[in-house]
Amino acid sequence: MNTIICSMLGIKYPIIQGGMAWVANASLAGSVSNAGGLGIIAAANAPVDFVREEIRKTREITNRPFGVNIMLMSPFVDDIARLVIEEKVKILTTGAGLPSKYMKDWIEAGIKVVPVVPSCGIAKKMERSGASAVIAEGGEAGGHIGELSTMALVPQVCDAVDIPVIAAGGIGDGRGLAAALMLGAAGVQMGTRFLVAKECTIHQTYKDKIVAAKDIDTMTTGKRLGHPVRALKTPFTRAFLKNENDCFKTLEELEAFGAGALRKAVMEGDERAGCFMAGQSCGLVKKEQTAKEIIEEVIDQAKITLGGVEKWVR
Amino acid sequence: MTFEKVAKIIAEARDLDISEIKMDTSFEDMELDSLDVIEVVMAIEEAFGINIDTEGDLRTVEDLVKLVDNLK
Structure with missing residues (x-):
């Protein structure tokens, strides 16, 4: 081709x-x-x-x-x-x-x-x-x-x-x-x-989560910050969304909550604090x-x- | 004069009320996101025959007017 x-x-x-x-x-x-x-x-x-x-x-x-x-x-x-x-x-x-x-x-x-x-x-x-x-x-x-x-x-x-x-x-x-x-x-x-x-070379946990993920297993967070991110639904992304919908949380607090989360997913496979970015095609993998x-x-x-x-x- | 022309282009490009566009109005005030700003920049480029490559630094109508005056 x-x-x-x-x-x-x-x-x-x-x-x-x-x-x-x-x-x-x-x-x-x-x-x-x-x-x-x-x-x-x-x-x-x-x-x-x-x-x-x-x-x-x-x-x-x-x-x-x-x-x-x-x-x-x-x-x-x-x-x-x-x-x-x-x-x-x-x-x-x-x-x-x-x-x-x-x-x-x-x-x-x-x-x-x-x-x-x-x-x-x-x-x-x-x-x-x-x-x-x-x-x-x-x-x-x-x-x-x-x-x-x-x-x-x-x-x-x-x-x-x-x-x-x-x-x-x-x-x-x-x-x-x-x-x-x-x-x-x-x-x-x-x-x-x-x-x-x-x-x-990402953490094995990340790979396992992608292979296990189905069609509905990603979500978008960060719209309020002006730069939405799609990632797997995890305790982290759910907590992020909750903070995002909380009008008392400032943009700075939200940014701080998300900082370094991708690295924690990639390097440590941290299921609680890591952000496992993935597209909707994860169900095909x-x-x-x-x-x-x-x-x-x-x-x-x-x-x-x-x-x-x-x-x-x- | 540049301001009037720029304001008209912004209003037409993004369907806004021109009376609400002042020199110190920011794109954020107009609820324009980065994609909207690019549409505005493209329309300005065409209208004035200029090339803008610092669109990331633009925040207000005044920034845009100054840039146009410098590049014209």
Whole structure:
């Protein structure tokens, strides 16, 4: 399966791994890239030295293309923006804001920039700023999310821009990839499915919870803070929602309650205080597999699904 | 003069009452979220033929007016 995204990014399959904070490290990114997808290292809130180390480690694991996800709300974002140029990273995805002010420098350095966008307006703005493609991510995704659903957002973004669109949010298997192509996308980004990759180094409790999770097992918190987050329903997320609905709790108290919760889930598997971010596709994730097995299964299933399209139009 | 034009564009882009848009009105006062602000920025870019890349720092109508005057 070869789409415009494959030739643009130098990858075999049109599957990009989500830049999940605290999760997407060299081990996962390198394995996804080796399997023919595009592995992504999440810079998240991490300091420059940490990200540099992950980039170098990824190069030891793979000689195929990989990217870095820049989290634009990071306190270190200016330094990270320079680091990726120094380290000659070829592909960037961005999240949690607009990368407009860095675009010129990145493009001059020959970097392909692929921002995650939640609306047509932002997609157009990114196209104007020189983005190579955009990732249209619906609210079915895990972590920080936008309002629109993937089904509605992707075709509208495809109409709004002339650059390739990658669909994200709610895609967990080959049927999702096939559907994304039907909506006009040139590929998909998957996060939740890769949480349980064997090469993903998150706490085993996190993986077990994802495999056990069903369709209704995620919820959204943080709307009051202006940046909603989708995560598994746990004592933590339920307590967060209760605090959020308590009008006597200030925004500062809410922020403080959520601080560090993702790290506690990823590193310690802390079921009480950890925030296990996951998308609605968690119910599609049935077992741990290697990144290669995941990617090949998704591609094979997408081909079968697309090959069967005729039966609906006869 | 920039203010009048900017206020008109904001009002039209997001279906707001123009009489409530003053120089010191913030986007938060107008209940505009970050996606709404981008729609406004895009409309301003088109109307004035400019390119704004510091949209993240914009908080009030005045910020936008000053930026337009600098870039025009």
